[in-house]
Amino acid sequence: NNEKTDKMHNSHIVINNAGELVAVYRKLHLFDVETSEFRFQESKVISSGNNLVSPLTDTPLQGGLGLLICYDLRFPEASTILRKNGATYLTYPSAFAYATGLAHWESLLRARAIENQCYVFAATQIGYHNEKRRSFGHGMIVDPWGKILAECDKDDASVPQCITASISLDLLNDTRKRMPCFSHRRDEVYTLAPHCMIPADKSVCTKDSEFLTVENEKSPYFIFEKNPIPKSTTFLETPSSIAFTNISCVVTGHILVATRRCVSRLKDLTPEEIVDFFMAVCKCQRMLEEYYKTTSCTVTVQDGEFAGQTVRHVHCHVMPRKEGDFKHNDEIYIELNKHDHPKDGERRSFRSVEERTAEANEYRKILAKSKFF
Secondary structure (H helix, E strand, O other): OOOOOOOEEOEEEEEOOOOOEEEEEEOOOOOEEEOOOOEEEHHHOEEOOOOEEOOEOOOOOOOEEEEOOHHHHHOHHHHHHHHHOOEEEEEOOEOOEHHHHHHHHHHHHHHHHHHHOOEEEEOEOEEEOOOOOEEEOOOEEEOOOOOEEEEOOOOOOOOOOOOOOOOOHHHHHHHHHHOOHHHOOOOOOOOOOOOOEEOHHHOOOOOOOOOOOOOOOOOOEEEEOOEEEEHHHEEEEOOOEEEEEOOOOOOOOOEEEEEOOOOOOHHHOOHHHHHHHHHHHHHHHHHHHHHOOOOEEEEEOOOOHHHOOOOOOOEEEEEEEOOOOOOOOOHHHHHHHHHHOOOOOOOOOOOOHHHHHHHHHHHHHHHHHOOOO
């Protein structure tokens, strides 16, 4: 139950072979519809979720397992975002209404499989819940080419039915290679990006440790790829970017600016995001130079694995520089590499949340009082 209401969440959960709850997705789209055959308002008893969950990779399956539910099937954006974030399989446990299932169930499942080049698994309820409500059933497994590999008898609700199918990653990879739709997407013209997505391993929440997203004003964390950054350590938020104090600094005042949207490379950003990101970087640079009474900063983006990037989420290091802080000026890049790739036996020095929060509070004061920033 949600703490603020007597409503429940419609949740898709994943349990491993040790009986442990490893992921929870709460249904985003609520079935409030009225057709010629029926009227249904799921929102009367259900609270919608607030985020997508990144595809689950720690499973016996090879590839990412994307979690969605029933009516989510009608919103292709959600499945496409999951595919862009590594989904190999899309799952839709459902209780699809009989009338809409008869008309659309198969078409929608095959469409999601074809457009995302993913396997689609759709377990579903069948039969009458009560006199007014009937579920369509007809559970299906669809391959990335849109072929139905297995399906339940949609007319027999007398006994539980189980279907199986062989999965071929060679088929999936060949489909994506021969028709590379996702490399043909015009991201400079349009884009799909999650405003609220959390890692699968952070989706299992308790009252003591709840990971939310930065888009929620009450969220205590910003998710930096898979790393929860306490929002108390952030000091600048723009529409597409967020700046926060560093847990391990190369020089005093070393901060990070990251994109709100988790993408790996600069080239994956939209033009609007690029402008916003570098404007935020420059604003932080000016603020740091005023605070530390210096006239120089090292500003660097490690864009890709061989450039030293270890966190696959676009970010920029901004490091205030003073005369003589390194014997040779470019040694800072060597230290930055050590910072990201410590050798055996070396230990990085980590700062406490309290220290980082206090620093962020100082930066906020400067940003608040200066019209130039």
